Amino acid sequence: MDNKNKNSNPTIFQGGTDRRDFLKLSAMAGMIGAVCAMGLPLNSWAAQPTPKAGGVLKLGLAGSSTSDSLDPGSWSDTFTFVGFSAVYNTLAEIDVTGEVIPELAESWEASPDARIWTFKLRPGVTFHNGKTLTTEDVVASIQHHLGENSTSAAKTLLAAVVDVRTQGSDAVVFELQSGNADFPYIVADYHLAIMPSEDGVANWRAGIGTGGYQIKQFEPGVRLVLDRNKNYWKPGRAHFDSALLLGISDGAARVNALMTGQVDVINKVDLKTVDLLKRNPRLVIEETKGSQHYTFPMICSSDEFKNNHVRMAMKYGIDREAILKSILRGYGSVGNDHPLQPNHRFINKDLEQRQYDPDKARFHLRQAGMESFKVDLHASDAAYSGAVDSSVLFKEHARKANIDLNVIREPADGFFSNVWMKRPLTTSFFYSSLTADRMFSLGYANKAAWNETYWNNPRFNELLLQARGELNDDLRREMYNEMQVLCRDDGGAIIPVFANSVAARSTRVTHGGVTAPYGELDGLRIIERWWQA
Amino acid sequence: MSVLKLLGQRIALGIFSLFAVSVIVFLAVGMLPGDIAEAMLGQSATPETVAALRTQLGMDQMPLQRFISWFGQLLQGDLGVSLANQRPIADLISTRLGNTLLLAAFAAIVSVPIALTLGILTALYRNSWFDRVMNTMALSSVSFPEFFVAYLLILLFSIKLDWLPSMSNISPDSSISEILVSSILPVITLSLVVIAQMMRMTRAALINLLASPYIEMARLKGIRPARIIFHHALPNALAPIVNVVALNLAYLVVGVVVVEVVFVYPGLGQLLVDSVAKRDIPVVQVCCLIFAMTYISLNTLADVLAIASNPRLMHPRG
Numbered sequence: 001m002d003n004k005n006k007n008s009n010p011t012i013f014q015g016g017t018d019r020r021d022f023l024k025l026s027a028m029a030g031m032i033g034a035v036c037a038m039g040l041p042l043n044s045w046a047a048q049p050t051p052k053a054g055g056v057l058k059l060g061l062a063g064s065s066t067s068d069s070l071d072p073g074s075w076s077d078t079f080t081f082v083g084f085s086a087v088y089n090t091l092a093e094i095d096v097t098g099e100v101i102p103e104l105a106e107s108w109e110a111s112p113d114a115r116i117w118t119f120k121l122r123p124g125v126t127f128h129n130g131k132t133l134t135t136e137d138v139v140a141s142i143q144h145h146l147g148e149n150s151t152s153a154a155k156t157l158l159a160a161v162v163d164v165r166t167q168g169s170d171a172v173v174f175e176l177q178s179g180n181a182d183f184p185y186i187v188a189d190y191h192l193a194i195m196p197s198e199d200g201v202a203n204w205r206a207g208i209g210t211g212g213y214q215i216k217q218f219e220p221g222v223r224l225v226l227d228r229n230k231n232y233w234k235p236g237r238a239h240f241d242s243a244l245l246l247g248i249s250d251g252a253a254r255v256n257a258l259m260t261g262q263v264d265v266i267n268k269v270d271l272k273t274v275d276l277l278k279r280n281p282r283l284v285i286e287e288t289k290g291s292q293h294y295t296f297p298m299i300c301s302s303d304e305f306k307n308n309h310v311r312m313a314m315k316y317g318i319d320r321e322a323i324l325k326s327i328l329r330g331y332g333s334v335g336n337d338h339p340l341q342p343n344h345r346f347i348n349k350d351l352e353q354r355q356y357d358p359d360k361a362r363f364h365l366r367q368a369g370m371e372s373f374k375v376d377l378h379a380s381d382a383a384y385s386g387a388v389d390s391s392v393l394f395k396e397h398a399r400k401a402n403i404d405l406n407v408i409r410e411p412a413d414g415f416f417s418n419v420w421m422k423r424p425l426t427t428s429f430f431y432s433s434l435t436a437d438r439m440f441s442l443g444y445a446n447k448a449a450w451n452e453t454y455w456n457n458p459r460f461n462e463l464l465l466q467a468r469g470e471l472n473d474d475l476r477r478e479m480y481n482e483m484q485v486l487c488r489d490d491g492g493a494i495i496p497v498f499a500n501s502v503a504a505r506s507t508r509v510t511h512g513g514v515t516a517p518y519g520e521l522d523g524l525r526i527i528e529r530w531w532q533a
Numbered sequence: 534m535s536v537l538k539l540l541g542q543r544i545a546l547g548i549f550s551l552f553a554v555s556v557i558v559f560l561a562v563g564m565l566p567g568d569i570a571e572a573m574l575g576q577s578a579t580p581e582t583v584a585a586l587r588t589q590l591g592m593d594q595m596p597l598q599r600f601i602s603w604f605g606q607l608l609q610g611d612l613g614v615s616l617a618n619q620r621p622i623a624d625l626i627s628t629r630l631g632n633t634l635l636l637a638a639f640a641a642i643v644s645v646p647i648a649l650t651l652g653i654l655t656a657l658y659r660n661s662w663f664d665r666v667m668n669t670m671a672l673s674s675v676s677f678p679e680f681f682v683a684y685l686l687i688l689l690f691s692i693k694l695d696w697l698p699s700m701s702n703i704s705p706d707s708s709i710s711e712i713l714v715s716s717i718l719p720v721i722t723l724s725l726v727v728i729a730q731m732m733r734m735t736r737a738a739l740i741n742l743l744a745s746p747y748i749e750m751a752r753l754k755g756i757r758p759a760r761i762i763f764h765h766a767l768p769n770a771l772a773p774i775v776n777v778v779a780l781n782l783a784y785l786v787v788g789v790v791v792v793e794v795v796f797v798y799p800g801l802g803q804l805l806v807d808s809v810a811k812r813d814i815p816v817v818q819v820c821c822l823i824f825a826m827t828y829i830s831l832n833t834l835a836d837v838l839a840i841a842s843n844p845r846l847m848h849p850r851g
Contacts, residue, residue, distance in 0.1 A: 066625070066807040067573070067617030074573070074618075151570075151586040156579060219628070220618055221807060222799040223704060246702060250794050252684060256699035257797070260691045413810060417571035417578065449579035 055532035057240040057509060059521075060254045060263035064247025066221030071204045072193045073145055073152025078267055078520065081190055083224040083245045086238075086527035088193030088209035091119050091138065091172075092184045094434060096529075098345075098517045100184045103234075104133065104194055104210065105172075114179035114469050119172045119187070125233045127196050128214040129206075135166035140197030142174075144204065154191035156442065156449050179469025181476070182435040190524060212238030212528040221247050226527065239531035258283065258504055265505040265530075267520055271329045274502060282507050288520050290333060290341035290498035294384055295428045296377070296394065297452040300492040302424035304375050308490055309368035315354060316361035317398040320496045326393065327386040331502050335495035338487035339439045341432045342498065343517060346480040351488065361401030372402040378423045379407055382415035384499070387427040394496075421452050428452055432498065434518050436480050437468050444487060453492025460486045508533055536840055536847070543836070547829040554825040555607075555818055559600050562814050568592060569616050569812040590616050603815060617813045625804065626819060628705055633800040636723070637785035639716050644724035645731065645778060652735025652774075653762055659740055671729035683722045683795040690718060700797040719796045723789060727781040734777040738770035772839035779835035787824040 063078030072088070075081060093103040102108070105119035125133040142164045145152035163175040174183065186192075194210060195202040207215045212234065213226035224245040232238050246263060248254045251270040255277065257263045269277065269285070277283050298305040298314060305311055320334040333342050336354055340347050365373055379391035388409055395405040410419045410426075420426050433439035442448055445464055446456040460483055467479040487493070501520035510533040516523025522530065570586040571578055587593050606613055612622040651671070655664040674682065691699035701715040742748060743766055751761050790802030801820055808816035840846040 065811070066804050067615070067811045067813060069618035071618075076574075148581070149585050149589070151574070151582045151589060153574070153582075155582055217704070219704075219799070220620070220625075221803065223702075246700075246797065248700065248797050250797070253700055253795055253797050256687050256691060260695065260699045262698055262700060262702065414565070414567040414572065417567040 051236070051239045051512075051531035052533070053239050053531070054241050055239075057243040057265070057527060057530065057532075058263040059243065059245045059526070060248045060257045060266045061245055062249060062251070062254065062266075062268040064221050064245075064249070068220040070207045070218070072141075072191050072195070073150065073154060075191060076153060078524075079224070079245060079247050081519075081524045082521055082526060083226070084193060084209075085190050085211070085524045086213040086226055086243065087207070087211045087215055088190075088195065089125075089211050089234075090188050090190065090192050090194065092188040093525075094185070094188050094516060094518060094523055096512070096514045096516045096523070098434065100188055103188070104138070105187075108184055110181075110183070110471075112471075114181045114183070114471055115176050117174045117176070117183050118167065119174070121170050121172065122233070123170065125210050126231060127210055128208045128229055129196070131196055131208075133194070133210055134197075135169065135172050136200065137197045137202070138172045138194055139164050139166055140200055140202040141194045142172075142192060144195070144202040145191065152191065154189060157186060157189060157191070157438070178465065179471075180437065181469065181471050182437050185435045186438070188434075213243060216242070223247065234528075237528045240527070243527045255504075258506065261506065261508075263506075264509045265503060265521070265526065267501070267503045269502045269504050271331055271502065274329070274331070274504075277504055284505050284507060286503045286505055286515060286521075287331065288501045288503075288515070289343060289517065290432055291501040291518065291520055292384070292429050292431045293335055293339060293341065293495050293498045294387070294390065295430065295452070296391075296494040296496070297421070297426060297428050298492045298494065299421070299424045299452075299454050300456070301454045304424045305492060307368045309364040310370070310373060311492060312489070313361040313364035313368070313373065313401060313403060314398070315494050316357045316364065317401040317403050318394050318494060318496055319356035319397040320354075321356070322397065323390050323393055323496045327390050328497055328499055332497050332499040335497050336484075336488055337491065337493065337495050338484040339430060339432070339443060339493070339495060340436055340480075340484060344432075344436065346436045346477055348481040348484040350481070351484055354488065356397060358397075358401040361398075361403065365402060372404065374404040374406065375425055376423070377405045377407050378410050378419050378426045380410040380412050380415040380419065380427060382410075382412035383420075383427040384429045387429075390496070391427060421450075421454075426452075432518070436483075437464070440464050440483060441468075443493075444491065455490075455492045457486055457490055460490075536837055539836065539840065540833070543829075543833040547826075547833065550829055551822055551825055554821055555604070556600075558818055558821045559596075559814065562809065562812060562817055563596055565809075565812065567812060569814070572810065572812045573617060599814075603818065612819050613815045615808075615813055615816050617808070617811045617816070622816055622819050625816065626801070626823070629799055629801045629804050630823065632703065632798065633786060633789070633802070635712065636716060636719060636789065636798065636800060637782065639713075639720045640723040640727070640785050641782055643720055644728050644781075647724070648728045648731035648778075649735055649774070651728070652732040653739065653767075655732070656736045656739035656743065657758060657762065659736070668733070671732050674725040675729035679722060679726055679791045680795050682725055683718070683792060686718050686721060687795075701799075702797065703799065716798075719789075719792050719798055722792055722796075723785060727784060731774070731777055731781055735770070735774050738773045739766055742766045742770050768842055771842040775835045775838045775842070779831040783828045783831045786827045 061079045061082065068080050075084060089104045091103060091105040092100050095101045104122055104125060106122040108117060108119045110117050121133065121135055121138065127133065145154040145158055146161060160177045160180060161174055162177055165173050167173045195204055196206065196208055197203065207218065212229050212232045214229050216227045217223065217225040226243040228238055228241050248257060254266040255270065255273060258266045274285060278285055298311055300306060315337055324330065324332055324334055334353065336351060377391050379388045381387050391407045395407050398405050420428055430443055441464065443450050443452060444455060444460065445451060446461045463479045463483050467476050470476045503521055509530055511522060511530045569590060570583045570592060573586065574582055591599065603613060614621050615625055651667055655667050658664050687699045690697045697717055698715050701719060703712050703715055748761060748765060751765050789800065790806055792798065793800045793802045801823065805817065805820040808820065
């Protein structure tokens, strides 16, 4: 067992490597435009080893459903994310270093207050049906997610967009409620796929995009067959002749399909069997570090958790290392009760890692006027596989701190509509976000739709707004540092671990050596980025 | 005459049952916590998007009104569209129903003859070693959960021997030989589950008859065992056997979701499970109606065959 654990790559990230400063990026937008005018920025797109063209990529993916739809607003799991990321492009793209780079927009610039963003469209891009991409298509595709009647998952993401309009024949202007220095990261979201428009309305039913692959056959919950788009505008991408995505919900069936060579790549490898796969010389394990984090949200407005000392007692009462070891088998890293993953560019490096400390937990309980504390923990594997087990472990850890957690197993079906954000203590998860602002705005800002702890810290909310419009990276870093401290020492979420997403590939297919740090399967772009070995 | 009368009765009752099933399914799905809007949007739901989706899908209408309009469409032969992805239900169902029926048919072709033959042989040689071994094997194969049998078969035939695919990746363009090859493991799994019950029922029914005086008489007359079985015993044992075969055939159509999941077989069961999870009532309704129709028609068929095999019922006096 010990030997296995040594192999399983237990920890962790080194401190965040500094990415290119965002400030510079915004300021250089004009310059990038100039570079683009001379030619495409090959450094970002072309992979280093020479990719081999041809072949079929077969993916066996968890996260498909018979209710999957072509509507980008409804995409909610891996199958649609990965499949349609090959069919559609977005205005901007996240490259393998986690940097935002131009895609359908060839450049962009912001007003000094970061409130007005102008995206200049790449000329000469065509859809799969031969239609030329226009600014109207872009506006219609964005508006698909806006408005009162929108049911899009990206509606919250675009909540700050007041207006989106064309400017001339080659530019699209976004007007925001308040400045947002991270806006190019937002338009790189896969939900904001650019579709052709008809009479100003985006036509999602056609399944036509500008991407490297076109849809040949789509049977929801079963398969998606893609053929290479011969007129793809992006050089150095889309090497496979075709791609076949199969929805395989059963974890053992996915592993079997990979072992027997029926598929080349699978996602969500069962961590209980990953060490067995590692022994197979024809298979390679691929990890995306910290791609999601698990949380135990404590509702701060509830009677149980309105006293911060109780929340602190809970945070000291969990053994994060034990959860990392037994639930994630080392495929992850410990969390520090704030939602920025350890390789995030704005990670607060001076913030001390919180340890399991029953004495401190009891101290905080006494500060709250309690000798012991009893509370129900509503757990369900709907949050993540292993959520119930983590809860039972937590119960054992907390017992030493005089905290009695009563773990109640809830049905996975309907967990997020009936239990989560309704009971004082539940299990939950978040996909880690590329930008600190998005993470904090979605899950921690006062009145945010998914502020799962109903936390309302005035200082935090003030900093959030300030940081969002701040184009100076150093000032931003200071603010984000303080916000991490506030989350950690006052917030309602216990964040025990960051989980890596673990995929496996056959040696029949390969990639450029580095895969994207965000989003599983090379930032969801596996189909256009990988090639046959 | 009586067969026709029974058929008429059964069809009328069947139609009533189907209506009852659709009402019950509608009420049952309605009683599940959450609705399609919440299920579809999942963790990303906000009150505004849930409200907007409810309006779009017509979920803000009264349940009775929704049921009546759905039923009206159904009477006109319109299965409607899936609420979850706006595809016509007829399209969603057609390939999957075909796959399910195909798998059930393959499994039936394999399992029914084997079960009957084994049942007859074990009845003939009851309490012999052959009988005991067969019974033990049948009982153990039915005692293992389906998925366990399935994984064992995959481990042996796909991973160790590499003879057969571990998953049934069949599509509308697959050739019949591809479909056959990829169905072998699911068919074996299903057969192992259903053979036991049919075999043991055949055995029990025959043993019961073989002890009766007229068989004794036939034996004393010196008739060969095979002739006794096929001409004298089997026709009288047909009714219970047909019934249990019908039940197992119905199971092959409606109860195979576990096998579908393990072998990634795109059948109706997975569609039903996904649709219930998404509270996609129209799809759930259609799937349940198909399953109910399978049960009703197979049971009716079994009754008709039972009557046809029994002259006393076929030609009742008075």
